[in-house]
Amino acid sequence: MTPRTTLAVAARVLTQLRRDHRTLAMLLVLPCVVLALLWWMFEADTRLAGGFDALGPPLLALIPFIVMFLVTSVTTLRERSSGTLERLLAMPTGKGDVLVGYALAFGLVAAVQSALAVLLCTTALGLDVAGPVWMLVVVAVADAVLGSVLGLFVSAFARTEFQAVQFMPALVVPQILLCGLFLPREAMPGVLEAVADVLPLSFAVDAMTSVSTTTGAAFGSVDGSVWGDLLVVAGFAVAGLVLGAATLRRRTP
Amino acid sequence: MMNNVAVEVRDLVVRRGRARAVDGLTCSIPRGEVTGLLGPSGCGKSTLMRSVVGVQVVTSGTVEVLGLPAGDRRLRDRVGYVTQAPSVYDDLTVVENLRFFARVLGVADEEAERCLVAVDLAGARDQMVGRLSGGQRSRASLAVALLGRPELLVLDEPTVGLDPVLRRDLWAMFHALADGGTSVLVSSHVMDEAERCDRLLLMRDGRLLAADAPHRLLERTGTADVESAFLAIVEHAAEVPA
Numbered sequence: 482m483t484p485r486t487t488l489a490v491a492a493r494v495l496t497q498l499r500r501d502h503r504t505l506a507m508l509l510v511l512p513c514v515v516l517a518l519l520w521w522m523f524e525a526d527t528r529l530a531g532g533f534d535a536l537g538p539p540l541l542a543l544i545p546f547i548v549m550f551l552v553t554s555v556t557t558l559r560e561r562s563s564g565t566l567e568r569l570l571a572m573p574t575g576k577g578d579v580l581v582g583y584a585l586a587f588g589l590v591a592a593v594q595s596a597l598a599v600l601l602c603t604t605a606l607g608l609d610v611a612g613p614v615w616m617l618v619v620v621a622v623a624d625a626v627l628g629s630v631l632g633l634f635v636s637a638f639a640r641t642e643f644q645a646v647q648f649m650p651a652l653v654v655p656q657i658l659l660c661g662l663f664l665p666r667e668a669m670p671g672v673l674e675a676v677a678d679v680l681p682l683s684f685a686v687d688a689m690t691s692v693s694t695t696t697g698a699a700f701g702s703v704d705g706s707v708w709g710d711l712l713v714v715a716g717f718a719v720a721g722l723v724l725g726a727a728t729l730r731r732r733t734p
Numbered sequence: 735m736m737n738n739v740a741v742e743v744r745d746l747v748v749r750r751g752r753a754r755a756v757d758g759l760t761c762s763i764p765r766g767e768v769t770g771l772l773g774p775s776g777c778g779k780s781t782l783m784r785s786v787v788g789v790q791v792v793t794s795g796t797v798e799v800l801g802l803p804a805g806d807r808r809l810r811d812r813v814g815y816v817t818q819a820p821s822v823y824d825d826l827t828v829v830e831n832l833r834f835f836a837r838v839l840g841v842a843d844e845e846a847e848r849c850l851v852a853v854d855l856a857g858a859r860d861q862m863v864g865r866l867s868g869g870q871r872s873r874a875s876l877a878v879a880l881l882g883r884p885e886l887l888v889l890d891e892p893t894v895g896l897d898p899v900l901r902r903d904l905w906a907m908f909h910a911l912a913d914g915g916t917s918v919l920v921s922s923h924v925m926d927e928a929e930r931c932d933r934l935l936l937m938r939d940g941r942l943l944a945a946d947a948p949h950r951l952l953e954r955t956g957t958a959d960v961e962s963a964f965l966a967i968v969e970h971a972a973e974v975p976a
């Protein structure tokens with residue numbers, strides 16, 4: 482693995498994305514539209530289900546995770562099936578170059594995406610954020626990288642783009658249901674609560690909620706638990722990268 | 735001996751699914767020559783080439799490339815490989831593709847321009863690969879394999895579907911590369927391309943039928959073209975089971 486190759490991969494992925502205007506527009510605009518829709522729903526009665534102030538932050542965590550999961554699983558599948566991955570791995574490319582290159586590129590896109598969504602929420606939509614606004618972006622980028630890594634991993638188990646998309650209801654939707662957005666996790670049946678408490682997305686949502694509702698003495702003037710949650714999210718991402726590296730094979734049958 | 739041999743394959747067996755794609759094959763490919771790998775579609779040519787490049791899981795046997803085991807990390811910038819399906823990015827321009835792979839290989843951007851000219855794609859340098867014709871796309875893929883002047887080129891059917899003039903030019907380029915010391919292994923299922931090679935490997939059903947220079951193959955079988963020679967060898971093998 483060399484910085485030269487890693488950066489070449491990241492730059493290439495970004496160039497490809499820049500060419501795909503429709504995808505780029507959807508990546509940057511859709512999250513804002515969804516958040517605006519959520520805000521509009523609660524316009525009549527802001528007390529329902531805690532209102533936009535309670536539901537906005539979890540959504541800010543969910544969106545980059547879902548979007549990056551989809552984008553990465555399809556792009557890497559395309560790279561696997563077009564033969565370009567085989568060609569890259571037959572060259573002096575480390576598996577880490579491919580994985581980290583992708584993570585860098587999509588992490589950057591996620592940062593822009595989240596910055597736009599956060600900006601919209603805290604200005605036009607009037608979201609109350611107790612902690613610093615930039616911390617929301619930090620958490621969102623961590624979620625996006627987690628989504629990317631998971632998408633990269635599942636792309637190894639799909640033969641077609643159609644199959645890759647089906648991993649979303651399998652791996653992502655249960656995490657959305659159990660992350661505490663619909664029902665507080667402590668109100669769930671014991672077994673479900675135990676499962677929900679260790680799912681990666683739960684930590685991501687917790688971190689986002691803590692940043693927006695509390696302040697603390699930790700770095701970034703947030704509660705110390707935020708960094709703990711982020712550490713777990715990062716841990717899942719690293720584990721996903723290691724698993725993803727195992728699915729990149731130089732020799733195939 | 736070692737110095738004259740680019741690739742040494744010994745008793746290679748590759749199972750793909752239940753079938754033996756390569757079934758106990760032994761052959762050697764000389765340095766600085768154009769070796770043609772010929773045989774019908776599905777005879778195991780691509781599998782043999784993948785084994786030489788080191789991207790194929792092999793069942794048994796050995797493949798040695800430039801004195802090292804195939805797929806060795808030290809070979810990764812010394813072997814250029816073109817798969818049958820063009821392995822380039824459709825949503826990048828021709829020159830962007832070449833520059834990307836040049837960066838991966840650690841060679842200068844000028845090298846990308848040189849390879850572009852070598853495959854006669856300079857006129858299409860800024861076109862999106864996805865919009866090119868099939869022949870242009872496979873040439874873009876070939877250009878990537880030329881980056882950094884690899885010592886061994888493994889080309890899986892690089893001339894399929896190309897215009898005759900272009901085919902002639904590409905074969906001239908393969909010979910020019912070979913004259914410069916590059917070892918070139920080219921596969922084809924078109925027998926009339928055989929005569930353009932310095933040496934031929936004829937394959938059928940995962941086995942090697944013959945390995946010889948084209949004119950000696952014709953002499954030996956008393957035939958006028960490689961297609962007839964191929965038939966003569968197959969029929970002879972059927973009469974006299976080895």
